[in-house]
Amino acid sequence: MNRLFRNKRALGTPVANLLILTSAIILTLTVTFFATNVTTSQVQKENLYIARSHMWYVNRTDSVGAVLIINTGPTDIVLNKITVKGLECDWNGTDSYIVYCKTDEVPQGDLPFISNFTSAENSTVTIGREEYTFAVAGDDFTLKSGWVMMFYMAIPERLMVYDLGLPVRMSISTTQAVYCTETLVQTA
Numbered sequence: 001m002n003r004l005f006r007n008k009r010a011l012g013t014p015v016a017n018l019l020i021l022t023s024a025i026i027l028t029l030t031v032t033f034f035a036t037n038v039t040t041s042q043v044q045k046e047n048l049y050i051a052r053s054h055m056w057y058v059n060r061t062d063s064v065g066a067v068l069i070i071n072t073g074p075t076d077i078v079l080n081k082i083t084v085k086g087l088e089c090d091w092n093g094t095d096s097y098i099v100y101c102k103t104d105e106v107p108q109g110d111l112p113f114i115s116n117f118t119s120a121e122n123s124t125v126t127i128g129r130e131e132y133t134f135a136v137a138g139d140d141f142t143l144k145s146g147w148v149m150m151f152y153m154a155i156p157e158r159l160m161v162y163d164l165g166l167p168v169r170m171s172i173s174t175t176q177a178v179y180c181t182e183t184l185v186q187t188a
Contacts, residue, residue: 046176047073051106051148053183055084055168056113057159064188065089065153066111069172069179071143079141083171084155091137092119095156099123099134100141102149107132113188117152125152159185 052068065084071077082089082098090096097119109128117123123134127150134152143149159168167182 045073046075046077046174047071048077048143048172048174048177048179050172050179050181052111053170053181054111054113055159055163055170055183055185056188057161057164057185058115058188060161061156062115063155063157063159064113064115065151065155065170066113067151067153067170067172067181068107068111068148069143069151070106070148071145074145076145077143078175079143079149080173080175082151082153083173084153084158085168087158089153089155091139094119095154097154098137099152100137100149101125101132101134102141102143102147103132104144104147106148107150111150111152113186114152115188117154119154123152 049070049072050067051070052066054066056064056066058064067082089098091098099117099119099122107127107130111127112125114123114125117125117134119136122136124131125134126132132150134150141149163185164187166185168185169180169182172179
């Protein structure tokens with residue numbers, strides 16, 4: 001046994017460094033794969049597709065926005081807020097409000113400009129060849145997987161005449177993500 005401890009032969013410095021480096025890389029990869037597996041299995045996967053969006057400038061006190069979104073993910077989505085130019089749109093205010101329609105099919109036409117909806121009653125809008133009933137929003141929405149939701153937003157004093165022809169940012173927030181789009185401001 002003394003003879004074994006007196007032996008001066010050992011691994012060379014480059015080989016020892018290579019072994020330490022290899023073991024550190026293997027340990028790091030193991031921890032990374034474990035963390036990725038834990039985080040991806042815990043998060044529900046949601047996917048929201050903003051199919052169409054419009055902004056119309058009516059006058060200096062009135063503007064209208066329209067959005068068509070499709071839940072293409074495997075889970076239901078809860079919509080928390082909609083912002084235009086960084087300012088939140090009220091769901092059910094007196095001047096600023098949102099009307100919406102949920103359906104399980106994508107409309108065949110584009111969202112037309114509508115100026116005669118109110119925050120007091122439901123409105124009927126013809127999109128393509130079909131009529132859709134838009135109700136006044138109350139609170140956060142749940143959108144089922146595979147369903148479509150259309151919004152019309154009355155957004156007073158948000159757009160200016162100088163915004164015509166320029167892109168305006170619109171954000172739709174859910175419980176897990178924020179979906180953004182830009183749309184050009186049109187005249188009514």
